[in-house]
Amino acid sequence: MINSLRGFRDLLPPESDLFARIEAAAREVFGLYGYQELRIPALEKKELFVKSTGGTTDIVEKEMYAFTDGGGREVAMRPEGTPGVVRAYIEHNLGQTGRNAKYFYIGGMYRAERPQAGRYREFTQIGAEYIGNPSPAADAESISMLVRLLEKAGVEGCSVEINSLGCGECRKAYREILLGHLRGCQETLCEPCRSRIERNPLRALDCKTDGPALAEKAPKLSLCPACAEHFGSTQKLLGTAGVAYKVNTSLVRGLDYYTRTVFEVRTTALGSQDAVAAGGRYDDLVKSMGGPAAPATGWAMGVDRVAMLLKDKPAPDNAPKTFIVAASKEAGEKAFALMTALRAEGISSDFSNFELSLRSQMRSADKSGACFALIIGEDELKAGACAVKSLKVPGDQKMIPLSGAPSAIKRLLKV
Numbered sequence: 228m229i230n231s232l233r234g235f236r237d238l239l240p241p242e243s244d245l246f247a248r249i250e251a252a253a254r255e256v257f258g259l260y261g262y263q264e265l266r267i268p269a270l271e272k273k274e275l276f277v278k279s280t281g282g283t284t285d286i287v288e289k290e291m292y293a294f295t296d297g298g299g300r301e302v303a304m305r306p307e308g309t310p311g312v313v314r315a316y317i318e319h320n321l322g323q324t325g326r327n328a329k330y331f332y333i334g335g336m337y338r339a340e341r342p343q344a345g346r347y348r349e350f351t352q353i354g355a356e357y358i359g360n361p362s363p364a365a366d367a368e369s370i371s372m373l374v375r376l377l378e379k380a381g382v383e384g385c386s387v388e389i390n391s392l393g394c395g396e397c398r399k400a401y402r403e404i405l406l407g408h409l410r411g412c413q414e415t416l417c418e419p420c421r422s423r424i425e426r427n428p429l430r431a432l433d434c435k436t437d438g439p440a441l442a443e444k445a446p447k448l449s450l451c452p453a454c455a456e457h458f459g460s461t462q463k464l465l466g467t468a469g470v471a472y473k474v475n476t477s478l479v480r481g482l483d484y485y486t487r488t489v490f491e492v493r494t495t496a497l498g499s500q501d502a503v504a505a506g507g508r509y510d511d512l513v514k515s516m517g518g519p520a521a522p523a524t525g526w527a528m529g530v531d532r533v534a535m536l537l538k539d540k541p542a543p544d545n546a547p548k549t550f551i552v553a554a555s556k557e558a559g560e561k562a563f564a565l566m567t568a569l570r571a572e573g574i575s576s577d578f579s580n581f582e583l584s585l586r587s588q589m590r591s592a593d594k595s596g597a598c599f600a601l602i603i604g605e606d607e608l609k610a611g612a613c614a615v616k617s618l619k620v621p622g623d624q625k626m627i628p629l630s631g632a633p634s635a636i637k638r639l640l641k642v
């Protein structure tokens with residue numbers, strides 16, 4: 228007996244169905260906003276993530292599934308989607324297609340975190356990236372699309388927190404101020420932070436251990452006039468889009484590439500530490516990865532977490548509408564033809580094994596959740612008919628001719 232790996236799980240029904248519904252809601256909303264799907268590989272060169280996500284981030288430093296493959300190549304399972312999208316954008320000159328570079332992706336991400344409730348080492352993210360538009364309208368559109376998507380999926384009580392991390396210019400000055408502050412309280416920092424503040428002082432603000440306390444006390448970034456204007460316009464447009472948001476100046480994001488607008492979406496249903504989705508602008512990333520100057524914005528949503536929020540909501544019934552039962556080999560052939568005809572008419576249909584006893588087949592029919600059992604016994608076979616037995620209303624049974632059965636069943640199902 229070989230079990231699955233720790234932190235990796237099988238998605239069984241009905242949870243697998245919940246995932247599919249969240250993904251379907253996402254695809255529908257992406258369509259409304261002009262986003263197209265990009266499917267990126269799960270395995271990339273390790274340096275892609277070191278260079279983009281950032282070598283001093285927890286994700287890359289501690290959690291990435293990185294290894295040397297049989298050919299001696301340094302590779303890594305993707306811990307997030309943005310680096311792959313940016314690589315694809317550059318590799319295929321997607322800025323030259325003449326269409327907006329608005330992409331979404333849906334897929335598994337891999338991080339070797341300590342497994343805990345609701346956290347997995349393989350988890351599904353839905354993400355969106357809009358590359359090539361520097362305007363606040365792109366930020367506001369991206370955030371409002373995320374909120375619509377969560378609503379569409381059935382998540383309630385969402386709240387958006389936003390902040391601006393400024394541009395390289397505002398950050399340069401802030402880096403020194405923050406570094407001074409952190410040196411002053413070095414003894415209160417955790418071990419990893421102490422060793423990385425000189426390389427990346429901002430990282431400490433996002434540290435899971437001392438970040439929350441530090442972000443409260445640390446000096447705040449002051450935005451340059453251009454960044455302040457961008458942030459102001461973004462907020463105004465969020466208001467126009469009807470998105471409720473709160474500015475949280477302590478909000479920093481754990482990745483190196485963010486500039487200007489960053490945001491998180493939380494719901495009242497989960498602990499305050501856990502956002503269901505988060506993202507922001509990354510104006511310098513594409514260029515720093517060897518591409519053209521292409522300012523961008525995007526986000527990623529944790530499908531596992533959203534599914535957790537929705538798991539107690541009633542799911543649409545995906546039981547088959549009809550369950551076919553047959554009394555003999557000959558009746559079985561008629562039954563098979565009947566199933567084929569029903570499905571061709573869009574009526575879902577299932578069966579167990581026509582060679583088993585009628586009683587055994589009826590037990591399967593009862594368990595299936597179907598509305599009707601359609602039974603072809605010896606009498607029905609002779610009459611060219613089938614018995615329609617309601618599995619919801621006891622004692623409700625009638626005969627209908629096999630020819631034209633799908634239309635009759637449709638009427639009974641009121642579809």
Ligand SMILES: [Zn+2]
Pocket residue numbers: 393394395396397398450451452453454455
């Ligand atoms: Zn600035």
Ligand SMILES: [Zn+2]
Pocket residue numbers: 416417418419420421431434435436437438
């Ligand atoms: Zn720390």
